[in-house]
Amino acid sequence: MKSLEMSGTMKPAMTVRDLAGFLSVDEKTIYRLAQHGKLPGFKVAGAWRFQFDDIQKWINTQKSNAAETKASRSPK
Numbered sequence: 001m002k003s004l005e006m007s008g009t010m011k012p013a014m015t016v017r018d019l020a021g022f023l024s025v026d027e028k029t030i031y032r033l034a035q036h037g038k039l040p041g042f043k044v045a046g047a048w049r050f051q052f053d054d055i056q057k058w059i060n061t062q063k064s065n066a067a068e069t070k071a072s073r074s075p076k
Contacts, residue, residue, distance in 0.1 A: 010051075011051070011052045011053070013044075013049035013050060013051055014049065014050045014051075014052060014055070015047070015048070015049065015050075016030045016031060016034075016047075016048050016050075018050075019050050019055065022055070030048070031048070034048050034050075039055075039058065040054040040055065040057070040058050041054075
């Protein structure tokens with residue numbers, strides 16, 4: 001059985017700093033969202049880590065939810 005790393009399907013996990021830079025937000029925002037379960041992440045030895053693919057899916061969901069909210073608020 002091939003390991004995930006050898007198969008090339010998994011990218012290195014991002015740190016809080018990496019993700020904050022990627023999303024252009026403060027690191028405190030990343031901590032808060034992760035601690036409240038609003039951002040997909042996991043802890044390794046007490047430090048938060050985030051998978052790029054999970055973050056991309058989360059972004060797409062956020063965009064979709066925003067579009068649905070906007071559509072439901074617009075007059076018919």
